[in-house]
Amino acid sequence: MSCRRVLTPHPDTRTHLPVSAVIRCQNLFKTYEGRPPVEAVRGLDLEVAEGECFGLLGPNGAGKTTTIEILEGLLTATSGTVEVLGRQWGRDDDAIRQRVGISFQETKLSEKLSVRETLALFRSFYRRGIPPEEAIERVELAEKTKSRVGKLSGGQKQRLAVACALVGDPELLFLDEPTTGLDPKSRRQLWEIIRSYRQQGRSVLLTTHYLDEAERLCDRVAIVDRGKVIALGTPHDLIVSLGGEHVIEFTLDDQSANGSSTSREPDHDVFLRLPSVRSVHDDHGRTCLSVSEPHKALPALLDCLHSMNLPLASLTTRHASLEDVFVRLAGRHLEDEESPTP
Amino acid sequence: MTLAERELSGIDEQTAPQRGWTDRAFVQLVLARLREFYREPEAVFWTYGFPILLIVGLGIAFRNRSVEQMSVDVESGPDAAVAASTLGTNPRFIVTTSDPATCAMRLRTGKTQLVLSASGSPPAYRYHFDPSRPESVLARNAVDDALERAAGRVDRLKTTDETASEPGGRYVDFLVPGLLGMSLMGGGLWGVGFVTVDMRIRKLVKRFLATPMKKREFLAAIMVSRMLFMIPEVFIVLVFARYCFGVMYYGSLWSVAFLVLIGATMFAGIGLLVASRAKTVEAVSGLMNLVMLPMWMLSGIFFTSDRFPGAVQPVIKILPLTPLIDALRSVMLEGSSLSSQAARIAIMAAWGVVSFAVALKIFRWQ
Numbered sequence: 001m002s003c004r005r006v007l008t009p010h011p012d013t014r015t016h017l018p019v020s021a022v023i024r025c026q027n028l029f030k031t032y033e034g035r036p037p038v039e040a041v042r043g044l045d046l047e048v049a050e051g052e053c054f055g056l057l058g059p060n061g062a063g064k065t066t067t068i069e070i071l072e073g074l075l076t077a078t079s080g081t082v083e084v085l086g087r088q089w090g091r092d093d094d095a096i097r098q099r100v101g102i103s104f105q106e107t108k109l110s111e112k113l114s115v116r117e118t119l120a121l122f123r124s125f126y127r128r129g130i131p132p133e134e135a136i137e138r139v140e141l142a143e144k145t146k147s148r149v150g151k152l153s154g155g156q157k158q159r160l161a162v163a164c165a166l167v168g169d170p171e172l173l174f175l176d177e178p179t180t181g182l183d184p185k186s187r188r189q190l191w192e193i194i195r196s197y198r199q200q201g202r203s204v205l206l207t208t209h210y211l212d213e214a215e216r217l218c219d220r221v222a223i224v225d226r227g228k229v230i231a232l233g234t235p236h237d238l239i240v241s242l243g244g245e246h247v248i249e250f251t252l253d254d255q256s257a258n259g260s261s262t263s264r265e266p267d268h269d270v271f272l273r274l275p276s277v278r279s280v281h282d283d284h285g286r287t288c289l290s291v292s293e294p295h296k297a298l299p300a301l302l303d304c305l306h307s308m309n310l311p312l313a314s315l316t317t318r319h320a321s322l323e324d325v326f327v328r329l330a331g332r333h334l335e336d337e338e339s340p341t342p
Numbered sequence: 343m344t345l346a347e348r349e350l351s352g353i354d355e356q357t358a359p360q361r362g363w364t365d366r367a368f369v370q371l372v373l374a375r376l377r378e379f380y381r382e383p384e385a386v387f388w389t390y391g392f393p394i395l396l397i398v399g400l401g402i403a404f405r406n407r408s409v410e411q412m413s414v415d416v417e418s419g420p421d422a423a424v425a426a427s428t429l430g431t432n433p434r435f436i437v438t439t440s441d442p443a444t445c446a447m448r449l450r451t452g453k454t455q456l457v458l459s460a461s462g463s464p465p466a467y468r469y470h471f472d473p474s475r476p477e478s479v480l481a482r483n484a485v486d487d488a489l490e491r492a493a494g495r496v497d498r499l500k501t502t503d504e505t506a507s508e509p510g511g512r513y514v515d516f517l518v519p520g521l522l523g524m525s526l527m528g529g530g531l532w533g534v535g536f537v538t539v540d541m542r543i544r545k546l547v548k549r550f551l552a553t554p555m556k557k558r559e560f561l562a563a564i565m566v567s568r569m570l571f572m573i574p575e576v577f578i579v580l581v582f583a584r585y586c587f588g589v590m591y592y593g594s595l596w597s598v599a600f601l602v603l604i605g606a607t608m609f610a611g612i613g614l615l616v617a618s619r620a621k622t623v624e625a626v627s628g629l630m631n632l633v634m635l636p637m638w639m640l641s642g643i644f645f646t647s648d649r650f651p652g653a654v655q656p657v658i659k660i661l662p663l664t665p666l667i668d669a670l671r672s673v674m675l676e677g678s679s680l681s682s683q684a685a686r687i688a689i690m691a692a693w694g695v696v697s698f699a700v701a702l703k704i705f706r707w708q
Binding site for chain 1: 367
């Protein structure tokens with residue numbers, strides 16, 4: 001994959017952290033034993049502030065689930081320190097568990113129990129909490145109160161799973177891939193549930209490989225790749241760090257590109273000289289320009305291509321997204337399962 | 343209607359008081375297990391229907407017949423006619439006349455118990471039978487008696503038969519405690535082992551672990567709910583045997599209840615141990631069969647374990663199922679007291695405690 005890094009390193013956003021942190025982890029490592037051993041997490045630092053919705057964004061296999069399960073106290077780290085709500089796993093487990101709510105990527109709750117029975121069961125594990133009926137209302141399952149779990153749709157099951165996490169009235173909510181595999185309507189419903197939970201001043205840590213989810217829900221995002229945080233900041237800051245909030249993507253007509261692959265390489269420098277173009281990279285045959293002012297860059301680009309006698313096959317402009325940040329930093333797309341060796 | 347029943351039936355849930363005893367984690371875990379069980383018709387059928395099917399089947403197959411009939415083959419030939427007609431009029435015998443080869447085949451395959459051949463006049467009789475088969479020996483003696491009497495033998499002693507078929511001595515009486523023990527074993531291992539592994543596979547165990555739920559409450563709830571399922575199971579078997587087969591219970595029912603309870607606890611503990619590490623249903627099924635197979639064969643469910651050689655008796659006596667069945671038989675059939683069964687109860691208690699403790703120690707929570 002060709003990717004030229006023209007950008008200066010992203011600015012360190014850790015300098016303006018709020019004081020009180022609900023999660024603090026430093027230099028986290030997790031190696032799964034085996035042949036060969038798998039280094040799932042390789043030196044990861046995180047701080048989640050009180051009242052914040054923090055997202056771990058990264059492709060499948062980046063180490064997000066391992067990280068969140070260590071923070072949830074379900075896995076032990078190979079090394080590193082973890083502090084949740086000011087306490088440590090292994091010492092104050094019950095105290096932490098009473099105050100956090102957890103939803104896994106996938107849990108098959110008992111199909112034979114009703115929604116209310118399931119929540120009454122989970123409620124019984126906590127000393128304090130909200131009545132099952134209130135949890136049911138918060139996730140908008142009121143008309144399903146007496147339905148068996150087995151009869152619920154995928155989206156309803158996922159909302160029930162979140163209700164199970166909410167029924168202990170947690171101060172901190174862990175959500176692992178909360179909307180993976182759900183239809184758009186169910187996803188929006190879940191986002192609403194998470195937003196209204198946050199309105200009470202509570203904190204959320206979620207993992208996702210959906211960019212729109214991270215952009216819409218999260219105050220701050222850590223982009224995780226191969227067990228490390230490669231970028232950290234608000235979605236907006238991360239996008240701005242690309243140098244331009246807009247992206248112009250174009251492809252050239254194949255016929256003109258034929259046989260001239262050697263002469264295409266200097267093109268990047270040509271484009272970088274265009275007004276307001278901050279960076280250039282190739283992405284699967286498309287050329288992507290990060291641009292701050294598209295109304296200036298576009299006419300210049302068209303003139304430039306015309307003068308070089310390079311006909312366009314396609315051209316689009318859009319707002320830059322976290323995907324662009326990921327592509328820039330990791331050299332591949334979020335959806336690319338298999339990571340190319342660097 | 344008690345609160346528990348109301349919760350179970352799902353009626354009137356709103357009126358349950360907040361944070362009453364039904365809101366305790368242990369009670370909720372037990373309730374969840376009970377609901378899952380009763381809402382699964384197949385599980386209910388196999389738990390409650392299977393022991394009854396077995397009793398009916400075996401009770402009919404081994405029912406005590408007032409006139410024990412024997413099947414006897416007579417080799418066809420001119421000299422056999424007298425014997426065939428003599429035996430044919432006696433209701434105790436089912437007589438078949440065939441050629442010698444067919445008779446030999448029927449004897450070898452167990453379809454007949456005795457083959458009679460006759461030659462000469464007056465006929466000389468020859469009995470073909472397998473002396474290791476008790477019913478063959480019986481048939482030989484009975485046929486011999488019948489032929490002798492028909493030929494004019496006069497018995498010099500005056501004898502009268504006083505026959506008795508007392509409840510308590512029949513096969514079905516022997517069988518009921520054995521089946522009770524067997525279903526406690528099967529139910530305990532499957533009911534606990536299978537459910538535990540299933541919850542582990544569904545990541546439900548891990549999900550519970552992510553809450554402040556106490557591990558020992560979770561394990562205890564699985565065991566206790568299993569014991570609650572068992573109460574109707576045992577009740578059905580005992581009542582069915584009492585009223586359909588006239589099985590009499592000579593010991594106190596409290597003693598039987600105590601033995602059932604300790605047996606169920608023991609097998610719930612063993613079930614938990616078997617399931618403590620398994621990651622798949624196949625693995626746990628294999629393990630459970632491995633654990634149960636020796637007990638099916640050796641512990642005296644269908645026939646007394648005394649038939650096995652003396653050398654293996656010490657091993658048989660400490661298998662978990664043996665003391666349970668032996669104690670149940672002593673109490674139910676002989677009216678023994680619990681104190682006379684102390685050694686057997688101690689063996690069962692040891693199995694239960696050790697299994698639970700080891701299971702708690704090595705349990706795979708995720």
